[in-house]
Amino acid sequence: MAITEICTIIALKQLSPTHFDMILDAPKLSEMAKPGQFVSILCGHSRTLRRPISICDALEGTLRLVFEVRGEGTEYLSKRKVGDTLDVLGTLGCGTFPILDDDRPVLLIGGGIGAPPLLYTAKAQKAAHAVLGFRNEAAIVLKNDFYNACETLMIATDDGSFGAKGTIEAPARLLLSKNKYSAILACGPKPMLKAAQSLAEEFGIPCWLSMEERMGCGIGACLVCACKTKDENGEEKFSHVCKDGPVFPAEYMVW
Ligand SMILES: Cc1cc2nc3c(=O)[nH]c(=O)nc-3n(C[C@H](O)[C@H](O)[C@H](O)COP(=O)(O)OP(=O)(O)OC[C@H]3O[C@@H](n4cnc5c(N)ncnc54)[C@H](O)[C@@H]3O)c2cc1C
Numbered sequence: 001m002a003i004t005e006i007c008t009i010i011a012l013k014q015l016s017p018t019h020f021d022m023i024l025d026a027p028k029l030s031e032m033a034k035p036g037q038f039v040s041i042l043c044g045h046s047r048t049l050r051r052p053i054s055i056c057d058a059l060e061g062t063l064r065l066v067f068e069v070r071g072e073g074t075e076y077l078s079k080r081k082v083g084d085t086l087d088v089l090g091t092l093g094c095g096t097f098p099i100l101d102d103d104r105p106v107l108l109i110g111g112g113i114g115a116p117p118l119l120y121t122a123k124a125q126k127a128a129h130a131v132l133g134f135r136n137e138a139a140i141v142l143k144n145d146f147y148n149a150c151e152t153l154m155i156a157t158d159d160g161s162f163g164a165k166g167t168i169e170a171p172a173r174l175l176l177s178k179n180k181y182s183a184i185l186a187c188g189p190k191p192m193l194k195a196a197q198s199l200a201e202e203f204g205i206p207c208w209l210s211m212e213e214r215m216g217c218g219i220g221a222c223l224v225c226a227c228k229t230k231d232e233n234g235e236e237k238f239s240h241v242c243k244d245g246p247v248f249p250a251e252y253m254v255w
Pocket residue numbers: 038049050051052053054055066067068069070071072073074075113116117211212213214215216246
């Protein structure tokens with residue numbers, strides 16, 4: 001069950017002109033966290049809708065969140081100071097990334113602000129390789145963290161300013177043709193998730209996808225985050241990304 005915890009900001013670092021790295025003192029939420037879950041943060045009392053942010057790491061009573069300023073809620077977060085407190089609801093999401101007890105590594109595929117939850121996921125696995133995609137070199141986040149957490153890391157940028165030029169598809173295909181993976185775990189924009197799903201089908205390995213939808217309540221009480229999925233019998237239905245996800249087995253997605 002989700003709880004609210006009043007968390008003190010113990011570190012806040014600017015990673016790029018628009019990206020921030022925040023560490024919260026969150027003993028209860030940190031204890032509850034699972035890879036792929038998120039928290040929902042009250043961004044000032046005048047904004048009733050909380051903002052969902054993925055758990056980038058949960059370590060020794062703290063939560064790490066990495067976010068991009070997109071609008072007024074995330075701007076509010078970026079303007080906080082060390083010592084300020086935040087009202088944080090969590091941990092949210094029943095659909096989480098699996099922790100695989102397998103000697104083969106998992107292949108993590110992430111893009112943009114889909115990368116942060118994959119760091120916590122990488123650390124939970126026996127072994128992980130990662131392919132991360134970003135707009136350009138300035139938008140790359142968590143490069144050193146992923147180098148430390150993964151046996152192999154490949155980065156692609158849309159404009160070729162760092163790593164491979166283009167999408168994650170070519171570097172991911174290269175790794176898939178050289179190595180045996182237990183699964184693909186992906187988080188990022190929809191075209192990237194679809195590419196991850198097709199690669200998993202082509203190479204015959206299981207795949208889990210973390211979906212990002214606009215959210216209202218974050219706890220399954222409104223319908224803002226509804227997305228179409230299939231059940232085990234192939235019957236189409238609507239699922240709540242916030243409650244049933246955000247991570248779903250790729251074969252359950254209806255695009
Ligand atoms: C499960 C989940 C995990 C996320 N994890 C991260 C993360 O780790 N780092 C990060 O930078 N961003 C993450 N996001 C996106 C982040 O929630 C939005 O960028 C943020 O809510 C935008 O709020 P805003 O007030 O700054 O922007 P505005 O556009 O002003 O927001 C207006 C409203 O729309 C909602 N909204 C806008 N964009 C999104 C969006 N993409 N997803 C969901 N709701 C949205 C807001 O919650 C708010 O209610 C995540 C989204 C989801 C659903």
